[in-house]
Amino acid sequence: MSLFKGLAGWSAISVSLLMLGCNESKSTGAAPSASASASPLTGAQAWLADETKPLTPEVYEELVLGLAKCQLNERGIDPRCEAYRDLKKARSRNTSLKDIAGLNATVGKKLIKNENPAVRWQAAQLLKSVFGSTPAVQELVLKAAETEKEPAVLISLVRVVGSQHRDNPKIKELLLKLADHESEHVRQEAMSWFLTPFGKGVEGTFDKVLEHVDNDKSMNVRRFLCGRLYGSEDERAIPVFEKYLNGKDTDPKLYEGCWQGVISAWTGFPKPESPSKQAYELTMKVLEKKPRTRTSPPWTSFRNLRAAKTDFPERDKASQAWLEKVKPWYKQDRLLKALDSIVLDKEAYWMTRTAALDVMRDLGVEQKKFEALEKKYAKAEKDDVHVKRKIEEILRRINVPVEDPRRHFVGRPGGPPSVKHLGTPPGERSQASDPHGPRPANPHARPSPRQP
Structure with a gap:
């Protein structure tokens, strides 16, 4: 009997709910379709949807203001932010470089004091110019820097005016x-x-x-x-290099930095206008020093030694000028001998040995030398296997016909280049293929008006 009453109760509730649903349906009508409920695009979003229109100051400003939704850290705006991607897309569409430069100045000046730090960061980015900053922009940046607290924005402001610190005492004072x-x-x-x-x-x-x-x-x-x-x-840099590269207790990080610095003082990319003989001698001393360890010499910055060639195309005037300056004291045979010694030294870190091999290859060491090294590593074990593979890779590349574009490719050991790498200019490495890791961006490079 109780079971019957329970079932009857549930039936009554079900009927009531069904009637309620019917009444709501009658009063509200059918649900609107997705197309009917979608609002028409306006402003920047409408502009982005129409790929035929050039960029306008109003749309540009709206896109920059949209960056307020993006995360900002000391390295800049998160590139995954949708608003940042929209801005980047907009700057590459249907607008001349001249017009972009004009828009940059207009929007940058207007938004440099915006309440949102991501917007201020971008506004400062827009004020950078391939021609250097004007006196008016310098004053604007100096004034903004007086009250700016956000590190990322300060960095962006400094990049606008940093190159003028020699001629503008106020900028020098700011940097100090x-x-x-x-x-x-x-x-x-x-x-x-x-x-x-x-x-x-x-x-x-x-x-x-x-x-x-x-x-x-x-x-x-x-x-x-x-x-x-x-x-x-x-020249006061040289005693600093000597102090830390000759010191027994130098922190490995600092040692690594000074190692990069001493090589760059006489060769590298780009080459110094006044190459230092003392820096060359110190570089050789580090390369020749024994016993070698995992951290000495550091494998980092070996790539800069690839610039120390003694034969350059006639059109490469900068390298020709460098060669004339170093001829009295730079001995490539000495460098190659030190590199060969490193490759054969099982105490040296394997990445240092493979880096040395890359330099030897780029400096034109003959095939027979690599064949001799291959025999030395015939029974390679553990980390030595990486060195053996590098030697095999170099020999494989040497044997690729010259007309094959892959002949000039230098990538990671263990396989041929992918199609996307075949476009890399001869003698250069794509960022992804460099075993020493990507090169850091150069904050002092001339900015492109199209870069966000």
Whole structure:
């Protein structure tokens, strides 16, 4: 009996719910279709949907303001942000470089004091110019920097005016102040301008750098600065290299940075205008020093030794000029002998040995030398296998016919290049194929008006 009452109760509830659904259906009508409910596109979104229209100041400003939704850190805006991708897409569409440059200046000046840091960061980016900043832009940036607290925005502002610190005392003062900023990224950026041709001979700036190479609280900053210490070709860099590369207790990070710096002081990409004989001698001393270890010599920065050739195309005037300057003291045979010794030294880190092989190949070492090295590694075990594979790879590339574009490809061991790598110019490496890792972006490179 109780079961019957329970079933009757559930039936009554079901009927009630069904009637309620019918009544709602009658009162509200059918649900609108997706197309009917979608709002028409307006503003920047409408512009993005129509690929025929050129960029306008109004749309450009709206796209930049949209970056307020994006995350910002000391390296910049997260490139995965949809608003950032929209901006990047917009800048590459139906608008001339001249017009883009004009829009950059207009929108950048208007939004440089916006309340959102991501928008301010982008506004500063827009003020960068391939022709350098104008006095008006310099004043605008200096004023914005007075109150700016966000490290990423400060870095972006510095990149607008950093190259003018020799001619504008206010900019020099700003950089010296930011050299002591609490953010290591800001300190790094500010002092990096002192270590460029723009900083050559500017009083007081190199002293600030030396202070931080020795005493900065961040080892990353110390390594960074020592790696670029000869950028303004100040000879006071050489004793610093000697101090840390000859020191027994030098931190491995700092040692690595100074190793990069000492090589760059006499060769590399680009080559220095005033190559240092002392830096060359110190480089050779590090390469020849025994016993070798996992960290000495560091495998990093070996790529710069690939520039130390003694034969260049006639059209390469810069390299020809460099060669004339180093001829009295640079001995390529000595360098190749040291590299050969490293390859055969089982105590040296395997990545150092493979890096040495890359340099030997690029400096034109003959096939028979690599064949002799291959025999030395015939019974390779453990990490030595990587060295053996590198030798085999080099020999395989040597034997590819010259007319085959893969002849010039240098990639990771263990297989032929993919199709996308065949477009890499002869003698160069794509970023993905370089076994030493991608090269860092150059903040001092001339900006492209189309870059966000």
